[in-house]
Amino acid sequence: MKRLMLLLAVLSAAPALAQSTLEAVRSKGFVQCGVNTGLAGFSQPDSKGVWRGIDVDVCRAVAAAVFGDSAKVRYTPLTAQQRFTALQSGEVDILSRNTTWTITRDTGLGLNFVGVNYYDGQGFMVPRKLNVKSAKQLGGATICVQPGTTTELNLADYFRANNMKFKPVVIEKLEEVLNAYFAGRCDVFTTDVSGLVSVRGSRAPKPDDHVILPEVISKEPLGPAVRHGDDRWFDVVKWSLFAMLEAEEMKLSSKNIDQASSSKDPAVQRFIGASGDVGKMLGLDNRWAFNIVKQVGNYAESFDANLKPLGFERGLNRLWTQGGIMYAPPIR
Amino acid sequence: MKWLRENLFANPLSGLVTLLLLFLLWKAVPPFIDWALLDAVWHPDTKACRAGEGACWGFIAEKHRFILFGTYPYEEHWRPAAASAILIGLWVCSGIRIFWKWWLALVWPAGLALIGTLMWGGILGLPFVENERWGGLILTLLLTTFGLAFAFPLAILLALARRSSMPVIQGLAVGYIELMRGVPLISLLFMASVMLPLFLPQGVTIDKLARAQIAMILFAAAYLAEVVRGGLQAIPKEQYEMADSLGLGYWQKTLWVVLPQALRIAVPPLVNTFIGFFKDTSLVLIIGLFDLLSTIKVSLQDPRWSGFGVEAYLFAALMYFAFCHAMSRYSRRFERRLDSA
Numbered sequence: 001m002k003r004l005m006l007l008l009a010v011l012s013a014a015p016a017l018a019q020s021t022l023e024a025v026r027s028k029g030f031v032q033c034g035v036n037t038g039l040a041g042f043s044q045p046d047s048k049g050v051w052r053g054i055d056v057d058v059c060r061a062v063a064a065a066v067f068g069d070s071a072k073v074r075y076t077p078l079t080a081q082q083r084f085t086a087l088q089s090g091e092v093d094i095l096s097r098n099t100t101w102t103i104t105r106d107t108g109l110g111l112n113f114v115g116v117n118y119y120d121g122q123g124f125m126v127p128r129k130l131n132v133k134s135a136k137q138l139g140g141a142t143i144c145v146q147p148g149t150t151t152e153l154n155l156a157d158y159f160r161a162n163n164m165k166f167k168p169v170v171i172e173k174l175e176e177v178l179n180a181y182f183a184g185r186c187d188v189f190t191t192d193v194s195g196l197v198s199v200r201g202s203r204a205p206k207p208d209d210h211v212i213l214p215e216v217i218s219k220e221p222l223g224p225a226v227r228h229g230d231d232r233w234f235d236v237v238k239w240s241l242f243a244m245l246e247a248e249e250m251k252l253s254s255k256n257i258d259q260a261s262s263s264k265d266p267a268v269q270r271f272i273g274a275s276g277d278v279g280k281m282l283g284l285d286n287r288w289a290f291n292i293v294k295q296v297g298n299y300a301e302s303f304d305a306n307l308k309p310l311g312f313e314r315g316l317n318r319l320w321t322q323g324g325i326m327y328a329p330p331i332r
Numbered sequence: 333m334k335w336l337r338e339n340l341f342a343n344p345l346s347g348l349v350t351l352l353l354l355f356l357l358w359k360a361v362p363p364f365i366d367w368a369l370l371d372a373v374w375h376p377d378t379k380a381c382r383a384g385e386g387a388c389w390g391f392i393a394e395k396h397r398f399i400l401f402g403t404y405p406y407e408e409h410w411r412p413a414a415a416s417a418i419l420i421g422l423w424v425c426s427g428i429r430i431f432w433k434w435w436l437a438l439v440w441p442a443g444l445a446l447i448g449t450l451m452w453g454g455i456l457g458l459p460f461v462e463n464e465r466w467g468g469l470i471l472t473l474l475l476t477t478f479g480l481a482f483a484f485p486l487a488i489l490l491a492l493a494r495r496s497s498m499p500v501i502q503g504l505a506v507g508y509i510e511l512m513r514g515v516p517l518i519s520l521l522f523m524a525s526v527m528l529p530l531f532l533p534q535g536v537t538i539d540k541l542a543r544a545q546i547a548m549i550l551f552a553a554a555y556l557a558e559v560v561r562g563g564l565q566a567i568p569k570e571q572y573e574m575a576d577s578l579g580l581g582y583w584q585k586t587l588w589v590v591l592p593q594a595l596r597i598a599v600p601p602l603v604n605t606f607i608g609f610f611k612d613t614s615l616v617l618i619i620g621l622f623d624l625l626s627t628i629k630v631s632l633q634d635p636r637w638s639g640f641g642v643e644a645y646l647f648a649a650l651m652y653f654a655f656c657h658a659m660s661r662y663s664r665r666f667e668r669r670l671d672s673a
Contacts (some may be wrong), residue, residue: 014493037617037620037622037630037631038629038633039633040633040634040635040638041635044630044633044634045398045402045630046398046634047394047395047397047398047404047631047634048397048398048406049397049398049401049402049404049405049406049465049467050403050406074464074465075403075464076464076540076620077620077621077622078620079618079619079620081526081618082521082525082526082619082620083525085525085527085529085530086529088529088530088534089529089530089537090529090537091529091532091537091540173637175641196423202634202637202638202639203635203637203639204633237542294374310635
């Protein structure tokens with residue numbers, strides 16, 4: 001069944017588009033963006049029903065680049081099952097829904113990942129009082145894990161590779177698996193680090209009583225994706241994301257971008273569209289990057305507004321100049 | 333005292349059961365009241381909620397707008413509120429006998445047009461709101477209303493077709509009903525939201541809400557058809573023969589003799605199916621539509637407010653109960669009316 005769906009998906013994605021996505025987006029007047037139905041920090045409606053999160057900010061950045069107005073986005077909340085079809089069938093223009101970039105998805109599902117807006121990975125959380133410093137000390141531990149996810153497989157692989165035994169406590173619902181961990185039914189809780197951080201910040205009776213171990217046992221690069229077969233649109237979304245990173249590297253933020261026009265730095269001049277024609281090459285207004293930074297902010301601002309309050313640390317997601325692996329190709 | 337003895341302590345066994353139940357009540361009710369009322373935190377303050385022992389109704393206070401209206405623009409919330417009120421009003425009026433006049437048939441389309449105007453806007457100075465942003469209570473009510481409004485006539489046709497003497501029509505009706513009843517609603521919704529778009533030509537998309545609504549109509553029609561057929565089969569053969577002997581044609585016979593009696597018999601199971609359908613609308617959460625239950629689930633995802641699931645789901649249960657109970661009360665009154673008529 002799954003294979004049939006894949007086949008159908010590829011077949012339906014194959015015919016070339018009569019109209020490019022960028023033109024279609026321009027003529028309808030908004031970017032249709034597929035987001036998570038609710039994942040704190042990534043995409044979630046707040047109490048007023050306004051979508052917020054770093055995935056949402058990618059959508060807003062694209063809208064700012066295309067229309068000069070970050071509000072021209074319509075959101076389609078998607079479940080995990082729906083997300084790829086929604087993109088393939090043209091229901092959404094961008095899939096920005098904490099989706100892990102893998103080779104299967106990139107090739108078999110007919111997607112193009114434009115980059116990574118959050119490097120995640122599976123980690124372990126243990127109570128501080130156990131005095132565990134490394135995942136290598138977890139031999140024989142009882143570990144709480146949710147079933148049916150790659151999380152469970154990664155866990156088994158990691159312990160087998162390190163010649164350790166563990167007792168899994170497998171519970172389907174997040175709520176219940178957390179109760180089990182906080183009640184002491186297991187020594188360790190494992191899921192993606194982003195999940196561990198937000199759980200520790202929001203659900204732990206005393207967040208300081210729990211530590212997240214330094215080992216990250218899987219790579220989960222999360223990023224936005226577009227359909228195969230429309231390279232122009234691919235470029236627009238890709239460079240919208242890169243512009244946010246580049247702005248952070250150039251120390252341009254929504255606060256100081258207005259003063260940037262007086263900057264003598266040629267890189268800044270190019271970035272804000274005062275010189276060169278980078279925007280035109282993308283098929284956009286030359287002030288595309290200026291609009292992104294002015295209305296959405298740079299990557300650090302997006303991170304600090306959405307993820308930092310939940311207790312996330314930059315870690316791998318720092319810029320390459322600061323010890324992370326976030327790196328945007330030069331805009332020139 | 334006499335009543336007590338006769339009803340609660342008639343014999344040792346019943347006395348024992350009474351005592352046991354009283355004990356259980358004593359064990360369960362005071363802690364619940366403590367939790368739900370006395371120790372509860374009523375203002376939206378997560379710190380107080382997490383520190384306190386009682387229920388956190390502050391969660392509802394903080395999130396009620398989102399729960400009721402979803403991602404509809406915040407400043408425009410009066411519009412879905414008014415639309416919900418109109419829709420509930422239409423239902424209530426249709427349930428009261430003095431409103432059973434011919435003009436009720438005009439009031440409904442007018443009311444629905446008004447609701448559509450309110451919800452979409454785009455005219456009369458109301459900003460346009462695309463239906464992807466509709467959510468919460470109004471979505472649940474609209475899915476139910478339109479689902480039933482379209483499914484019911486379809487169901488009557490299916491039931492008649494299934495009882496038809498023409499083999500092709502009968503076969504089609506049987507095939508349809510069996511197919512629809514043979515798959516769970518979830519799989520139909522998945523088909524509508526995941527498979528259908530793949531078959532459509534590139535660039536052609538049918539609105540997500542419309543797809544879900546159509547799937548629900550098709551599903552409900554199959555169930556209702558069987559209920560209606562039950563009513564049809566309960567009509568004695570003499571009724572048909574009498575109508576025939578009066579020289580009535582098929583449609584006259586069906587419309588004036590058979591259906592009125594059949595539907596009257598079928599009222600209790602029909603309402604049963606309606607209530608089930610109302611609750612089934614909550615399944616749209618698996619395809620990412622924000623109905624009443626989904627908005628509650630999404631509110632719980634907010635890390636500041638996660639962990640107050642009990643309060644949230646109690647609220648949901650109360651809302652659903654209010655509507656379902658109203659429906660069943662109405663059906664009971666309606667049946668009494670019909671009996672005395």
